[in-house]
Amino acid sequence: MTRVKTKFICQECGLETAKWLGKCPGCGSWNTMIEERAVQKSVSLPLAGSVPVLLTEVECSGQERCQIGIPELDRVLGGGLVAGSLVLIGGDPGIGKSTLLLQTAALLGKSGQKTLYVSGEESAGQVKMRAERLGVVSKQLFLVSETNLDYIENFVRDIDPAFLIIDSVQTVFDPALTTAPGSVGQVRECTARLLRIAKGQNRTILLVGHVTKEGNLAGPRVLEHMVDTVLYLEGERHHAFRVLRAVKNRFGSTNEIGVFEMRERGLVQVTNPSQIFLAERPVGATGSLVVACMEGTRPILLEIQALVSGSAFGNPRRLATGLDLNRVLLMIAVLEKKIGLILNNQDVYLNVAGGVKIDEPAVDLGICLALASSFRNQAVDGELLVIGEVGLTGEVRAVNQVEKRILEGAKLGFKKCIVPANNLRYLAKELPLEVAGVNSVGEALEIALGG
Template sequence: MAKAKVIFFCQECGYESPKWMGKCPACHQWNTLVEEKVSKKSERHEVGSNQTRKRKKPQSLKEVSSKEESRVTTNMEELNRVLGGGIVPGSLVLIGGDPGIGKSTLLLQLSSQVANLNMNVLYISGEESEKQTKLRAERLEVSENDLFIMAETNLEYVIDAIDEMNPSFVVIDSIQTVYHDAVTSAPGSVSQVRECTSALMKVAKSKGIPIFIVGHVTKEGAIAGPRLLEHMVDTVLYFEGERHHTFRILRSVKNRFGSTHEMGIFEMKEEGLVEVNNPSEIFLEERSQGVAGSTVVASLEGTRPMLVEIQALISPTQFGHSRRMATGLDHNRVPLLMAVLEKRAGLLLQNQDAYVKVAGGVKLDEPAIDLAVAISVASSFRDHPTRLMMCLSVR
């Protein structure tokens, strides 16, 4: 048996190095190289290599059909909006989020709706047993005959199950628990995640099966594993939400079949995730009237406008250096807007602490909200409600 070779992989970009370095020469990130043992390429084999490969010939661009493939449309309108109109056959979708945020709940409900369309669904769980998945299904009132569950972490067994069953929809929960026997490193490592994702991509493209995979996130909020993982898949979705709020936001950061600016909003209840059709109502339902530092602004997220509340609190600083904190928007925009107010509007804000927040846990990056942030800061500094401030400015 050949001795395993030690290679250092970068967790950010997947760069390979024969020795450890403090800084990755490819992505220039510090302390991202980890040690892994890999076998020789001659000893490794690809999953599904026993299948005969069809050799393709180059085609003229005019000969290629541009007809759009029919999407699988579910009853979850929020998910359909984020995906660009529905599930694309043969697509590989990656869903990331904090632990306990509801990723498995969302995918189990999605599997149930796809099974209701008389389509076979294979739900593979590497973190829970069949009994645990059954208990969650009973809580969510999911009991479709076309929904099959399987607790397995070996990639070869997973591929064999897909070949035998030939399902119309597959869920892998999660990619960090799946391993390939040909890779000697531990499950969840850079090599395992890369090889398993590549094999699943080949299965999705060759058979035309949409595959949804779950990815863990790091403490910084990014999907764990190499950055190459996000480049390999077709769509990357982030499932976000605050711990003390029941609302969950599904955001698309990469989508080869649709827009990346769409956002879906759900509410976590006892029976599972429930769609929120009117997000403006939930974002403004607890808003107090006549309070200084509060401004309502219309923000366009994708194709849907939403009314959100910008809250600002300005107070004298107790230290030599004033603080600038922002939640739900870019931190660097608050000092810039306060500098504009101090230079052009004559507001002395250099000795004031500023705390700006977007209510409801939503994150906004639209430049149109800068006016609402500036008005909220000025309203809190003057201690006047926003409506009165706007009337004074008109006069």
């Protein structure tokens, strides 16, 4: 009797070994090596029409974009969906991935394009119930509940859709492999077959991907390298706002974000995020001020809230929500060393209102002023906007696109703005609000808190 050959595959990074190992030599994870049957790979044939041609003779007429009809989503994608592309959308459970793709499928169907929605987690009846609740029923939208990739390929061949949506890629399996759906081998092989469908048949495919408890996409890391675009839907479960962020995009910028609000009728795009995020801002509260950050080409105003209180323990707590904690610790050190604020016996809590995450250094000055405001129990002027990056010597460094940030603040009624002094030379002579340039954190404190 012929012995079945097996191999061991790490479920975190996809590394293959001939024997079991307690610790993966590739990623260092423990107890992630799972035994799988070794399947002889079939020889793949070239894609239809795949012959070497000169670059100047390549025709790209089929690569035009198709706008979905949701401007926030179209902007994140770089202007719309590109024909023949493979898009992966990830996010926490219940964040709204399936809702967003069902709304997308219905809009694509209403535009006259055939769309096939494959659900591996719900029945067709359950998807129909959700579609009726969202009000996104379309006559060109086909539904099927299937996880076998061979059957899915047959459906694609029979229906001939321009757009294919798989929800989710971890539930789809290749019957030629003996491993369970969702394993590293299954996810890798199924994505590879879907990639050949997208490129060989010029179909646009959108995949839903699960994430791990660390927030990374489940499956092998090669999954993100195989697809053309990777989008993350972020947000707090107890907040209504969702942020769609591109972390990889071969056809556009990775700096753009789309803001949505979760309502009873699904995800609704937010055309003016700054106004929404500042709608519930308290008046005259200490530790609260507004900063201007850039997300791609869009300026967004956000409220930073700080709370500094005496610590009852030897090691004071430092907690930041929506901000990089390491960056916050640097700002605390700058305030202690350069300004003289004694924070080594104070608990420090920072929060970005609305559940938004900021990773831009241009909010450093806002963090410093919010901490000083709470520590001194002195409120900052509610009509003041703060922009600036802070260095370790306490200097305020210039930031990019400062004029766009200022104009966004002027539209929302702000009267004064603190900016780095080096940015003043690049600003227009006439601005709709009063601009003050500062060279150090101390100068900014003098303006905002009077010293």
